[in-house]
Amino acid sequence: MPSIKDIEKGYFEYVKKIMDFEEAISLMAWDLRTGAPKKGAEQRSEVIGTLSSEVFQMSTSEEMRYYIDALTDPSVQDELSEKTRRSVAYSKKEYDKNVKIPEQEYKDYVILQAKAESIWEEAKEQADFGMLQPYLEKIVAYKRRFVEYWGHAGNPYDRLLDLYEPGVTVQMIDKVFGELREQIVPLVQEISDARERPQTSFLYKPFAKEKQRAFSLHILKEIGYDFDGGRLDETGHPFAISLNPGDVRVTTRYDEKDFRTAVFGTIHEGGHALYEQNISNELTGTPLANGTSMGIHESQSLFFENFVGRHFAFWEKYYDSLKQFADGQFDSVSLEDFYKAINVSCPSLIRLEADELTYPLHIIIRYEIEKALFNDGLEVGDLPGIWNEKYEEYLGLRPENDREGVLQDIHWSGGDFGYFPSYALGYLYAAQFKHAMLNDIPRFDDMLKEGNIKPIREWLTANIHQYGRMKKPAEILKDATGEELNAKYLIDYLSKKYRNVYQLV
Amino acid sequence: MPSIKDIEKGYFEYVKKIMDFEEAISLMAWDLRTGAPKKGAEQRSEVIGTLSSEVFQMSTSEEMRYYIDALTDPSVQDELSEKTRRSVAYSKKEYDKNVKIPEQEYKDYVILQAKAESIWEEAKEQADFGMLQPYLEKIVAYKRRFVEYWGHAGNPYDRLLDLYEPGVTVQMIDKVFGELREQIVPLVQEISDARERPQTSFLYKPFAKEKQRAFSLHILKEIGYDFDGGRLDETGHPFAISLNPGDVRVTTRYDEKDFRTAVFGTIHEGGHALYEQNISNELTGTPLANGTSMGIHESQSLFFENFVGRHFAFWEKYYDSLKQFADGQFDSVSLEDFYKAINVSCPSLIRLEADELTYPLHIIIRYEIEKALFNDGLEVGDLPGIWNEKYEEYLGLRPENDREGVLQDIHWSGGDFGYFPSYALGYLYAAQFKHAMLNDIPRFDDMLKEGNIKPIREWLTANIHQYGRMKKPAEILKDATGEELNAKYLIDYLSKKYRNVYQLV
Structure with missing residues (x-):
């Protein structure tokens, strides 16, 4: 039987291999976004798919499970360094996240995700939420099911927040975002009414x-x-x-x-x-x-x-x-x-063009909508309406169409619910x-x-x-x-x- | 039992996966040579090693052997396209090349190769062939053994030529290089004696x-x-x-x-x-x-x-x-x-600076030396001497030291014997x-x-x-x-x- 030190060594060699694969994937992604010739892009995406699938298999393999089980055994904890414990805890979290979703369901989801992102692009172009809606409904349905597979102690949206900001909960965010909103909304209003505005023409x-x-x-x-x-x-x-x-x-x-x-x-x-x-x-x-x-x-x-x-x-x-x-x-x-x-x-309608002061309000709007979607039964069809109402309430502006409204960001089409709050948490x-x-x-x-x-x-x-x-x-x-x-x-x-x-x- | 069409499909999916890995490796190599930051280079090399090792394993796996055996079976050849037959023949050649060398021996060789290349750099800098000699002797010994593992019908050097130029033999090259040498050597001499030489100062x-x-x-x-x-x-x-x-x-x-x-x-x-x-x-x-x-x-x-x-x-x-x-x-x-x-x-001493006319002579010299090394028992210790003699004979110049002589190229330190002739064959x-x-x-x-x-x-x-x-x-x-x-x-x-x-x- 191998000693705990041998298992620890095996574990670190194994995760190093996974990281080597991830480095290759990252370089390919960097290359695609900084000047890879367009004719090779489709095949390059297939390579990324091939290597990503290897990473997924290694992260959820029997071998990984063996290392996790052996190294999280309470009886050996004293023999392990803090580094090992933290690393194994991270691997375990990834493992649990990935193995709990039935494989075929996850594959179907990945295909849907790619499809939805490309539909989103067209829908945004046409300012037509209806085009995206059926896809987004399926994405949300998948995500709601995933949360159930993963399980959650408090409310479903907490589980999604934890993917991007481990340990952060709706309860914590409600408090800080609430305080922020209460103070920023009137300040933005005051500034809108300010008599003097900075000269900016020289910027352009x-x-x-x-x-x-x-x-x-x-x-x-x-x-x-x-x-x-x-x-x-x-x-x-x-x-x-x-x-x-x-x-x-x-x-x-x-x-x-x-x-x-x-x-x-x-x-x-x-x-x-x-x-x-x-x-x-x-x-x-x-x-x-x-x-x-x-x-x-x-x-x-x-x-x-x-x-x-x-x-x-x-x-x-x-x-x-x-x-x-x-x-x-x-x-x-x-x-x-x-x-x-x-x-x-x-105040403006587009998050990516927002300034330092108004930016958190764009995030708070998205957070409140995501939370309602996963915790309070809000339906995808209601998104454009609630979006426009909140922009009017917090920023005093109402989008004229969905392109400058609910369709502006790719995140939801990619299934990235729970991600937006990180931006304001960063502030x-x-x-x-x-x-x-x-x-x-x-x-x-x-x-x-x-x-x-x-x-x-x-x-x-x-x-x-x-x-x-x-x-x-x-x-x-x-x-x-x-x-x-x-x-x-x-x-x-x-x-x-x-x-x-x-x-x- | 799977149909031959299924096996063919499985084979092409399998080799596509290998090619996907090779694409990732190639991008990493390109990146290392065009601007990757130096502090990340060592770890990047490890990633290349990890993925190359996967490619080696896939190319020599039981699965690959199964496809090769099934698709080279004489009874099924009529059902296969020319493309399939050629592709499988190529995979078989790679497979045979790789499986015939004992795994540990190959690993030791790869390590020696990397070491020899780095010693070569220093030896060249110091113009000291003696520094490189013991490493080069080992490299040549490995290559001589590899040729035996692979087997050869005619002479050992043919087997090395075939790695780079499939089907080309010493017999063929002796003839064409011989004719070329006989005509070019006197022409180079005539030109050296020519009264008028092109003006070139404006080039610089x-x-x-x-x-x-x-x-x-x-x-x-x-x-x-x-x-x-x-x-x-x-x-x-x-x-x-x-x-x-x-x-x-x-x-x-x-x-x-x-x-x-x-x-x-x-x-x-x-x-x-x-x-x-x-x-x-x-x-x-x-x-x-x-x-x-x-x-x-x-x-x-x-x-x-x-x-x-x-x-x-x-x-x-x-x-x-x-x-x-x-x-x-x-x-x-x-x-x-x-x-x-x-x-x-x-005429000049350095191959990489040679012009169109004299370049083939640099290659012919290397070819004759390599052939002697593998077919006629020439020893590594004799390389500087024979090198200098041939340069004097064919190009009328004698290197003053090994930096501008036998140490100028990296190829031999990397074990690439049989490669040089391709350059002149290309001409x-x-x-x-x-x-x-x-x-x-x-x-x-x-x-x-x-x-x-x-x-x-x-x-x-x-x-x-x-x-x-x-x-x-x-x-x-x-x-x-x-x-x-x-x-x-x-x-x-x-x-x-x-x-x-x-x-x-």
């Missing part, structure tokens, strides 16, 4: 792509992104991706009529990448060597995008170099006017981290002004990045900030900042 | 990388490379690579002090890529959807590099546009002088194809002058490209040219061209 002047790229590279370097362990490429829908801890790539999109797309997009993805680049080397080759959740990941991208990149002190340092890369666009614009312009806020986490960071780094503003971002990044690494999946989101938050999730910090930050930008009393 | 003027890239893209498009099914990237050691028939990539290297590196390198790799891009769609997803051999592949790259790209008529069409991309470099250089300069010939094939093509396209020169390359490419597709591995090299040659391999065509081409460039009588 031509800024050559190559120069935007050069400035993006410069800023990535400044925030501490390691180019020996990554690269920057162009894409249609920007993302960051970790192939392995020494290869974490960033992508961005260039709009020659609006430099903000690339600059803030690059800083945002750079924040994601810094997280992955700074996970402890000790976790390499294990499933723990990734960010712990969607929400914590988003907290890092938003921290850099907003708390660093949209901060006045940051531009005190970098506005001059932006001017140098640009073609005279900012020559007659004061730093103060520039700062206000990049922090302009205005809340980021604000709470920032508040805690000020205790250790009281000269935060001065440091940004000096371009001394290193201590800020090191704080994030010490409290968040290094742990990878060794800690759950709630543990990270509690250990780093000393308290549970608290909406107060984001509310304070947004109120103070936007009252200042809009000179409200 | 600065030519910005971005503009070289733009011109390379232009020329690739002109020769018919399909950018919807490929892309051009920068690398250290250029190559073309087929990921799948819709994704065949080209790489090149830019030397800002010598535009020829990129321009002729791009045309060369473009020739390889045209082959892979024009294989019949009917072979997609089978092992037949690749070039049939190293030599036929090289014939396509050399056809475009030399018979197109170094042809006077080609530059009658494109010299003006080269001038436009360049920065005044050619303004006072006549087309005639330009043509002579890009066809300058001069011979290319000249023979060109001669045959003139029967169908007598206006060849005029067409180049008009930039009408399409009929030339279509001839190559009709006679070579489309077949992939459906035909062996000798079949391709015979069907396209009506005869066996014949050195006359290359000899005639080189004599005529270089007597003209050097105005010999």
Whole structure:
């Protein structure tokens, strides 16, 4: 009979193999999104399918089950390191998630999902929810069944939230999103009525792509992104991706009529990448060597995008170099006017175009709808109506059609219910981290002004990045900030900042 | 019991899976050589190892053996298509090659190979053959044993030649290389003594990388490379690579002090890529959807590099546009002088820097040495001596040290014996194809002058490209040219061209 050490070794070799497959899949996905020739794309998708199916089989195999059973046996826990226990717990969670769904049902679902995503594209184009509705109804029916297969202690939607943000529940989100909504909705209204609005016309002047790229590279370097362990490429829908801890790539999109797309997009993805680049080397080759959740990941991208990149002190340092890369666009614009312009806020219908202040409301709307769909019997046919009502109530705008309404996002067509809340949780986490960071780094503003971002990044690494999946989101938050999730910090930050930008009393 | 149609279907699904794995491996290799960040390279190599090991296992599995046995059974041959028979024959050859070597021995060999390649790099740097010798001795010993495991009808070196150029033997090569050597050695000597030499100083003027890239893209498009099914990237050691028939990539290297590196390198790799891009769609997803051999592949790259790209008529069409991309470099250089300069010939020590005329001699030297090593008991310790003697005899130059002598190529350290002859076979094939093509396209020169390359490419597709591995090299040659391999065509081409460039009588 093998010793527990042998089993542990076998387990880590086995999961390393799975991770090797996943690295190959990730590279193929990166390649498809950054310049793979279109004629090879269909066959490439088949390769991704072939390797993904191998990963699925390995993750749910008898061999995996053997390792999980042996290594979760209570009698051996004392012999195992914390790393092993956490890693096996992660593998077990994935295993349970995957084996509980009948194989044929899952395959049918994957095919439906691909079909629904392509129908969605057409339905959006035509602004016709009716086209998508039958597919979406089936997707929701599958997801409702999956939740039953998986089982849930509280309510069904909790089970979906847990896929993206382990440990987070409807009860927790209701509280923080409720507080946020109560404070932000009137603030957005106040700003809409504000007498003075930032000048923004200079934002839309031509800024050559190559120069935007050069400035993006410069800023990535400044925030501490390691180019020996990554690269920057162009894409249609920007993302960051970790192939392995020494290869974490960033992508961005260039709009020659609006430099903000690339600059803030690059800083945002750079924040994601810094997280992955700074996970402890000790976790390499294990499933723990990734960010712990969607929400914590988003907290890092938003921290850099907003708390660093949209901060006045940051531009005190970098506005001059932006001017140098640009073609005279900012020559007659004061730093103060520039700062206000990049922090302009205005209610809008499209989530992806929303500003920092109104963005959480877009997420809260989606959360409330998803929750109603899974916990309260809301039907798919009711989605356009409830969507439009909520936009009118929270943002004062009513979509004129479904393209700018319920059809704008791909997530639901892909079955990704439970994912949206992570975006707003990321905002809340980021604000709470920032508040805690000020205790250790009281000269935060001065440091940004000096371009001394290193201590800020090191704080994030010490409290968040290094742990990878060794800690759950709630543990990270509690250990780093000393308290549970608290909406107060984001509310304070947004109120103070936007009252200042809009000179409200 | 499954029907033969079911077994055939199962076989093709199985080999498609292997090809999917190989596509993932190829993408990872491409990525490592075109810009993958260095910190992730070691882990990436492990992923390549993991997937390669899966490919090896699938190619030598019981399942593969079952398909091969069932589909090579004489009683079922009539029920199978030509495509199936050829594909299974290829799978069988790979299977036999791989299963005959004891697994542990092969693993030890792979490790030694990686080690020897890295020692080679250092030995070359230090110009110290003694450093590499013990490793090379082991590599040669392994290869000698492998040949015995595989078995051989004639002589051991034939077995190695067959790995790269199926069906080609020492007997065939001795004849054509012998004829070639007898004619080229004196011609090279005559040229060395020629009174007039082309002016070449203008070749070495600065030519910005971005503009070289733009011109390379232009020329690739002109020769018919399909950018919807490929892309051009920068690398250290250029190559073309087929990921799948819709994704065949080209790489090149830019030397800002010598535009020829990129321009002729791009045309060369473009020739390889045209082959892979024009294989019949009917072979997609089978092992037949690749070039049939190293030599036929090289014939396509050399056809475009030399018979197109170094042809006077080609530059009658494109010299003006080269001038436009360049920065005044050619303004006072006549087309005639330009043509002579890009066809300058001069004996040299380094194969990779050799010109069209002297290149085959570099290959013939390597062939003669390899043959002696495997058929005539030459020992590794004798390599530097015999190398230097042959260089003196054939090229009139003696290396001053092993860096510019026997250590210049990586091939032997990687165990690639039998590979070098393909390069010169490619020259011979290319000249023979060109001669045959003139029967169908007598206006060849005029067409180049008009930039009408399409009929030339279509001839190559009709006679070579489309077949992939459906035909062996000798079949391709015979069907396209009506005869066996014949050195006359290359000899005639080189004599005529270089007597003209050097105005010999």
